[in-house]
Amino acid sequence: MNLQETKDIFYNGLWKQNPGIVQLLGLCPLLAVSSTVVNGVSLGLATALVMALSGASIAPIRSYVPNEIRIPVFILIIAVLVTVVKYLMNAYMYGLFVVLGIFIPLIVTNCIVLARVEAFASKNSALPSALDGIAMGLGLTAVLGALGAMREIIGKGTLFSGIDLALGDMAQGWVLHVIPDYKGFLLAILPPGAFIGLGLLIAGKNWLNLRAEQKARSKPATVANASPEAAQG
Amino acid sequence: MKRIARSSLQTAANLVFFAVLATAILSTTFFMTRDAIVKSEEAVKLKLIMQIVPSTLFDNDIIQDKLSIPASELLGTDDETIAYRARLKGEPTAVVLESVAPDGYSGRISLVLAVRANGELAGVRVVAHKETPGLGDYIELTKSTWITVFDGKSRAAYKDADWKVKKDGGQFEHMAGATITPRAIVKAVNKALIYFEENRDKLFAAAEPKKEEAK
Numbered sequence: 001m002n003l004q005e006t007k008d009i010f011y012n013g014l015w016k017q018n019p020g021i022v023q024l025l026g027l028c029p030l031l032a033v034s035s036t037v038v039n040g041v042s043l044g045l046a047t048a049l050v051m052a053l054s055g056a057s058i059a060p061i062r063s064y065v066p067n068e069i070r071i072p073v074f075i076l077i078i079a080v081l082v083t084v085v086k087y088l089m090n091a092y093m094y095g096l097f098v099v100l101g102i103f104i105p106l107i108v109t110n111c112i113v114l115a116r117v118e119a120f121a122s123k124n125s126a127l128p129s130a131l132d133g134i135a136m137g138l139g140l141t142a143v144l145g146a147l148g149a150m151r152e153i154i155g156k157g158t159l160f161s162g163i164d165l166a167l168g169d170m171a172q173g174w175v176l177h178v179i180p181d182y183k184g185f186l187l188a189i190l191p192p193g194a195f196i197g198l199g200l201l202i203a204g205k206n207w208l209n210l211r212a213e214q215k216a217r218s219k220p221a222t223v224a225n226a227s228p229e230a231a232q233g
Numbered sequence: 234m235k236r237i238a239r240s241s242l243q244t245a246a247n248l249v250f251f252a253v254l255a256t257a258i259l260s261t262t263f264f265m266t267r268d269a270i271v272k273s274e275e276a277v278k279l280k281l282i283m284q285i286v287p288s289t290l291f292d293n294d295i296i297q298d299k300l301s302i303p304a305s306e307l308l309g310t311d312d313e314t315i316a317y318r319a320r321l322k323g324e325p326t327a328v329v330l331e332s333v334a335p336d337g338y339s340g341r342i343s344l345v346l347a348v349r350a351n352g353e354l355a356g357v358r359v360v361a362h363k364e365t366p367g368l369g370d371y372i373e374l375t376k377s378t379w380i381t382v383f384d385g386k387s388r389a390a391y392k393d394a395d396w397k398v399k400k401d402g403g404q405f406e407h408m409a410g411a412t413i414t415p416r417a418i419v420k421a422v423n424k425a426l427i428y429f430e431e432n433r434d435k436l437f438a439a440a441e442p443k444k445e446e447a448k
Binding site: 077087095190 | 269274276
């Protein structure tokens with residue numbers, strides 16, 4: 001596989017087909033854990049790990065799995081990987097496990113994992129599939145992180161609260177109090193805040209897309225092939 | 234017909250193969266991580282116990298000195314729980330109990346409490362709750378010091394009527410706008426102290442109860 005393919009995979013995962021704000025898959029964890037940056041990013045990275053592993057392990061066996069039972073087999077493999085990640089987190093990152101514990105099993109039901117396995121890993125070889133998993137996972141992580149930052153700053157006035165759960169006691173002093181003496185804004189922390197924040201993120205992305213499109217259209221003379229391409233994107 | 238049977242058998246065998254493989258991977262991980270999981274759970278528990286039992290109060294291995302107690306209406310538990318005993322030079326000084334306040338604003342509130350041998354509370358902490366963030370969550374020590382009002386309280390000093398929030402005519406402070414949460418906790422702590430009074434001797438019995446614990 002060449003550089004261009006790798007670039008495409010990452011461009012798709014992080015921006016063009018971003019699972020969080022374009023495909024809108026995996027909203028359950030997105031809305032549930034994005035109340036702080038640390039929670040959001042941690043679950044995002046756990047999902048990325050599961051997606052990379054499931055892509056890498058399903059791609060090599062795709063030709064041995066009969067078409068009729070591919071969905072149960074894929075789900076079985078994803079469930080095993082998620083459970084393994086859960087055990088490892090429980091053993092070696094206990095503080096974080098306590099916070100994210102109930103959401104980790106939900107990675108199995110996160111449709112983005114099965115969707116990528118079905119759409120990508122069942123048609124490609126192991127390396128691109130793993131990369132696709134990482135790219136999609138990082139795209140989701142970025143959205144979770146951005147949404148978490150928005151909700152945390154508006155809701156609690158802090159950033160990175162609970163980082164000591166993820167990185168150990170040495171990180172205890174890393175919490176930023178962005179707005180000193182903040183009384184808190186409950187709406188942002190509660191589930192409605194997640195919906196509103198996600199809506200704003202989607203709107204922001206569409207606005208950026210639209211602007212790029214208009215820019216490309218306004219100077220068709222200088223860039224010859226720009227407009228048909230931009231119209232698609 | 235034969236061909237269909239053969240292909241479905243093949244498919245079934247395929248599925249069985251993956252199921253066996255998955256089971257093997259899962260059980261390997263389970264056994265590899267089991268000790269580390271137990272250890273980190275105990276470390277967290279010990280940290281919590283150290284918060285409510287002053288270290289001057291015990292010199293024993295408190296995590297190992299445990300007693301399983303059956304579900305009890307007074308503790309609000311519907312399962313067996315573990316009590317940890319603090320001892321100083323072999324003399325019982327305090328016991329750590331788990332208790333549940335079933336009537337929080339949004340469901341159950343799990344507590345641990347340490348009771349000194351004389352019936353005085355050494356401390357109470359909330360382990361798990363689903364109270365409204367920003368409103369009822371001042372019961373967490375990270376949010377407010379409210380939970381420390383229980384330190385040093387006992388049923389010798391406070392009668393039943395005092396074990397209520399101030400709004401209900403009792404002795405316990407609460408924050409305006411969230412009375413249901415502290416009301417539930419005060420009630421649960423009082424009931425846990427009654428449990429302690431009734432079972433005091435049993436709780437402190439036998440330093441190392443061998444397998445046949447008296448039920």
